[in-house]
Amino acid sequence: xxxxxxxxxxxxxxxxxxxxxxxxxxxxxxxxxxxxxxxxxxxxxxxxxxxxxxxxxxxxxxxxxxxxxxxxxxxxxxxxxxxxxxxxxxxxxxxxxxxxxxxxxxxxxxxxxxxxxxxxxxxxxxxxxxxxxxxxxxxxxxxxxxxxxxxxxxxxxxxxxxxxxxxxxxxxxxxxxxxxxxxxxxxxxxxxxxxxxxxxxxxxxxxxxxxxxxxxxxxxxxxxxxxxxxxxxxxxxxxxxxxxxxxxxxxxxxxxxxxxxxxxxxxxxxxxxxxxxxxxxxxxxxxxxxxxxxxxxxxxxxxxxxxxxxxxxxxxxxxxxxxxxxxxxxxxxxxxxxxxxxxxxxxxxxxxxxxxxxxxxxxxxxxxxxxxxxxxxxxxxxxxxxxxxxxxxxxxxxxxxxxxxxxxxxxxxxxxxxxxxxxxxxxxxxxxxxxxxxxxxxxxxxxxxxxxxxxxxxxxxxxxxxxxxxxxxxxxxxxxxxxxxxxxxxxxxxxxxxxxxxxxxxxxxxxxxxxxxxxxxxxxxxxxxxxxxxxxxxxxxxxxxxxxxxxxxxxxxxxxxxxxxxxxxxxxxxxxxxxxxxxxxxxxxxxxxxxxxxxxxxxxxxxxxxxxxxxxxxxxxxx
Amino acid sequence: xxxxxxxxxxxxxxxxxxxxxxxxxxxxxxxxxxxxxxxxxxxxxxxxxxxxxxxxxxxxxxxxxxxxxxxxxxxxxxxxxxxxxxxxxxxxxxxxxxxxxxxxxxxxxxxxxxxxxxxxxxxxxxxxxxxxxxxxxxxxxxxxxxxxxxxxxxxxxxxxxxxxxxxxxxxxxxxxxxxxxxxxxxxxxxxxxxxxxxxxxxxxxxxxxxxxxxxxxxxxxxx
Numbered sequence: 105x106x107x108x109x110x111x112x113x114x115x116x117x118x119x120x121x122x123x124x125x126x127x128x129x130x131x132x133x134x135x136x137x138x139x140x141x142x143x144x145x146x147x148x149x150x151x152x153x154x155x156x157x158x159x160x161x162x163x164x165x166x167x168x169x170x171x172x173x174x175x176x177x178x179x180x181x182x183x184x185x186x187x188x189x190x191x192x193x194x195x196x197x198x199x200x201x202x203x204x205x206x207x208x209x210x211x212x213x214x215x216x217x218x219x220x221x222x223x224x225x226x227x228x229x230x231x232x233x234x235x236x237x238x239x240x241x242x243x244x245x246x247x248x249x250x251x252x253x254x255x256x257x258x259x260x261x262x263x264x265x266x267x268x269x270x271x272x273x274x275x276x277x278x279x280x281x282x283x284x285x286x287x288x289x290x291x292x293x294x295x296x297x298x299x300x301x302x303x304x305x306x307x308x309x310x311x312x313x314x315x316x317x318x319x320x321x322x323x324x325x326x327x328x329x330x331x332x333x334x335x336x337x338x339x340x341x342x343x344x345x346x347x348x349x350x351x352x353x354x355x356x357x358x359x360x361x362x363x364x365x366x367x368x369x370x371x372x373x374x375x376x377x378x379x380x381x382x383x384x385x386x387x388x389x390x391x392x393x394x395x396x397x398x399x400x401x402x403x404x405x406x407x408x409x410x411x412x413x414x415x416x417x418x419x420x421x422x423x424x425x426x427x428x429x430x431x432x433x434x435x436x437x438x439x440x441x442x443x444x445x446x447x448x449x450x451x452x453x454x455x456x457x458x459x460x461x462x463x464x465x466x467x468x469x470x471x472x473x474x475x476x477x478x479x480x481x482x483x484x485x486x487x488x489x490x491x492x493x494x495x496x497x498x499x500x501x502x503x504x505x506x507x508x509x510x511x512x513x514x515x516x517x518x519x520x521x522x523x524x525x526x527x528x529x530x531x532x533x534x535x536x537x538x539x540x541x542x543x544x545x546x547x548x549x550x551x552x553x554x555x556x557x558x559x560x561x562x563x564x565x566x567x568x569x570x571x572x573x574x575x576x577x578x579x580x581x582x583x584x585x586x587x588x589x590x591x592x593x594x595x596x597x598x599x600x601x602x603x604x605x606x607x608x609x610x611x612x613x614x615x616x617x618x619x620x621x622x623x624x625x626x627x628x629x630x631x632x633x634x635x636x637x638x639x640x641x642x643x644x645x646x647x648x649x650x651x652x653x654x655x656x657x658x659x660x661x662x663x664x665x666x667x668x669x670x671x672x673x674x675x676x677x678x679x680x681x682x683x684x685x686x687x688x689x690x691x692x693x694x695x696x697x698x699x700x701x702x703x704x705x706x707x708x709x710x711x712x713x714x715x716x717x718x719x720x721x722x723x724x725x726x727x
Numbered sequence: 728x729x730x731x732x733x734x735x736x737x738x739x740x741x742x743x744x745x746x747x748x749x750x751x752x753x754x755x756x757x758x759x760x761x762x763x764x765x766x767x768x769x770x771x772x773x774x775x776x777x778x779x780x781x782x783x784x785x786x787x788x789x790x791x792x793x794x795x796x797x798x799x800x801x802x803x804x805x806x807x808x809x810x811x812x813x814x815x816x817x818x819x820x821x822x823x824x825x826x827x828x829x830x831x832x833x834x835x836x837x838x839x840x841x842x843x844x845x846x847x848x849x850x851x852x853x854x855x856x857x858x859x860x861x862x863x864x865x866x867x868x869x870x871x872x873x874x875x876x877x878x879x880x881x882x883x884x885x886x887x888x889x890x891x892x893x894x895x896x897x898x899x900x901x902x903x904x905x906x907x908x909x910x911x912x913x914x915x916x917x918x919x920x921x922x923x924x925x926x927x928x929x930x931x932x933x934x935x936x937x938x939x940x941x942x943x944x945x946x947x948x949x950x
Contacts, residue, residue, distance in 0.1 A: 111939060112797065112938065112939045112940070112941070113939040115755055115797065116796075116797050116938050121796065121797070122755045122756050122757070122796075124755075125751070125752035126828075127752040127753065127827055127829055128827055128828075129764075129768070129771075129826075129827040131828075362827070364753070364756050364763070364827060365756070365757075366760075366763070413773075414771070415767065415771070416767030416768060416769070416770035416771035416825075417767065417770075418766075418767075447770075448784060448786075
């Protein structure tokens with residue numbers, strides 16, 4: 105086994121060397137089998153790559169779940185690979201050290217399969233840099249018989265087209281069963297001795313596997329897609345995502361790795377459910393994870409007890425897209441607190457929808473100070489909230505704030521988006537009006553029933569139209585207009601009780617290009633990377649000019665991707681991927697948005713989005 | 728102790744001193760990482776920890792002397808307070824089967840709860856420094872008696888200190904292995920990397936060999 109030696113002088117010269125040495129509790133080291141016999145299943149080495157630094161990557165649940173799942177099999181060794189911080193990357197290049205996995209320190213090109221989990225579009229150039237650091241050819245077409253297969257999964261792969269040139273295999277949906285199946289297929293292929301291409305064909309036959317190189321794309325004169333077609337009859341026309349139907353029967357990693365250094369989400373997590381019933385029209389997660397599937401409270405309590413014992417963590421968090429919608433939230437919280445409090449383990453509740461019931465829960469759970477309440481109205485006016493189907497009424501918000509003040513909370517953080525479809529300056533002004541109303545409620549409360557100092561934070565992000573949402577057809581608002589809307593809001597927030605935070609525009613612009621991009625962006629990505637782009641999810645490493653120049657140098661137009669309204673008839677770059685929710689439903693939702701018509705949540709009424717095709721989850725429960 | 732006695736002393740804590748070592752890969756942890764790592768290991772080992780009172784209760788753990796990133800240790804000390812007595816041999820077995828790679832506990836001793844904290848009792852430390860040409864450097868520099876002024880950066884401020892009085896004893900083991908006994912603790916303390924820096928500043932060893940040096944804390948001596 106090849107290993108990379110990290111000299112002491114290197115580790116002394118970089119910040120936080122603990123990122124690179126492994127050895128954490130519950131991390132898995134295995135012995136490689138001596139000599140592969142003809143008959144036994146080939147031992148498979150899998151490098152699980154997260155294209156960001158250790159602290160971010162270790163906080164990712166998919167990594168925890170799949171690491172556990174794969175390592176339970178004795179014919180697979182799954183190891184972790186993170187992107188090194190910039191100081192380390194530069195030193196590694198200087199010393200000609202290849203990118204390595206934390207467990208064995210083997211260079212990643214020694215692995216059979218190198219899998220990336222992609223959580224956000226801005227990690228693409230980091231992926232390219234990791235391949236380069238790992239001496240793996242970036243283009244699938246350049247990889248040979250001795251190179252690993254490079255795989256991608258995660259939420260952004262629902263439109264992986266901009267990265268289609270770089271991934272051999274893409275896994276659509278949840279990986280718990282899909283990934284082991286792919287590895288079985290790999291073992292069979294390896295035993296067969298067939299060539300590299302043969303494995304890609306075999307893999308493409310597995311439900312949920314997308315092999316980009318087995319599809320051709322042709323374009324019309326106006327740059328839109330003419331057709332996407334498989335190169336061969338054996339390759340499926342469309343790829344349907346894979347999901348786990350019964351979460352109670354799906355393993356969850358109770359003996360999860362305990363990092364020695366502090367990470368971003370430094371606690372153990374319970375995954376309450378997958379999917380979201382709400383159907384906010386801007387939200388991709390709300391569509392691609394359908395249908396909603398819950399874990400039972402009994403199972404979660406059992407997992408919490410086991411996790412606490414096996415990790416030694418003193419804090420448990422809850423994970424889902426909308427925790428308030430968990431049907432057994434009250435009884436789960438009560439039983440967790442009962443079991444955990446004697447051990448000095450605290451429960452950290454995520455942001456809940458503010459009503460008296462949830463405030464009661466949060467009060468019970470908050471062991472120390474009354475920390476942050478967060479709240480996402482997303483838009484400043486009821487009209488616009490109806491357009492995006494964000495089901496929050498102003499009265500509810502205000503009465504909730506009243507309860508919160510009475511409960512001892514001194515403020516809240518409010519999240520909004522700017523640049524939503526149909527947004528006007530009036531809607532933007534609504535954000536400032538809302539904060540003024542909250543201030544008024546605070547003022548009008550009797551002195552003894554309110555916190556002395558009110559602290560409100562307004563945070564805005566720019567809306568980015570995403571694939572598989574009802575807004576997948578809409579133009580992104582122009583740069584000038586977005587700036588105008590932001591300036592307007594800044595001018596209206598004057599109170600010293602309200603702090604205004606906003607996201608940078610440049611990243612949102614490029615993210616919008618990549619989110620709905622096609623295969624032609626592959627050359628742009630490569631060019632941007634070759635000019636030094638990496639770790640661009642971090643504002644300090646992002647350079648808008650570099651992107652604009654590269655897009656131009658490749659003869660492409662940024663407006664084509666961002667500010668163009670797409671027609672219903674247009675073939676979208678991701679149309680051959682099927683997340684269960686069908687295009688007709690999304691279009692219908694888009695039409696309802698334009699007339700300001702709201703749509704009920706799944707638990708109220710079924711709108712026949714298509715997700716019932718999986719045969720389980722909320723679609724089949726009593727309403 | 729019978730049941731009545733233990734109830735009468737319900738607020739009493741039982742202190743256990745752990746003698747622990749660390750080697751690769753754990754030498755790359757910082758002091759805060761070590762605290763967090765021991766706390767979680769103790770919780771996994773189900774050691775009955777005594778918790779501090781007040782707003783945000785923490786387990787009561789005291790390290791004799793913080794250890795810097797990149798430094799190994801053979802016998803550092805950590806006092807752990809427990810809410811009930813526990814057999815030291817049992818403690819030792821349980822903690823050792825719950826520590827991450829590179830950290831191990833060699834001894835567990837029940838000690839009296841003392842008014843002075845373990846930190847204030849540290850007096851001297853012994854180190855082994857392994858680096859290319861370090862003994863030649865030591866022969867030249869440490870044999871003399873002129874002051875050894877060395878620049879020290881602390882909280883962004885640079886000051887020059889004479890480190891010679893902090894060095895109590897030194898011995899060359901082999902050509903590249905130097906033993907030193909130095910003052911340690913909260914009043915005067917010599918960090919061995921400062922001595923390496925002095926050797927580099929004097930042109931006696933190369934920067935690279937100082938950066939590549941193995942630094943091992945062999946022992947802590949208490950007052």
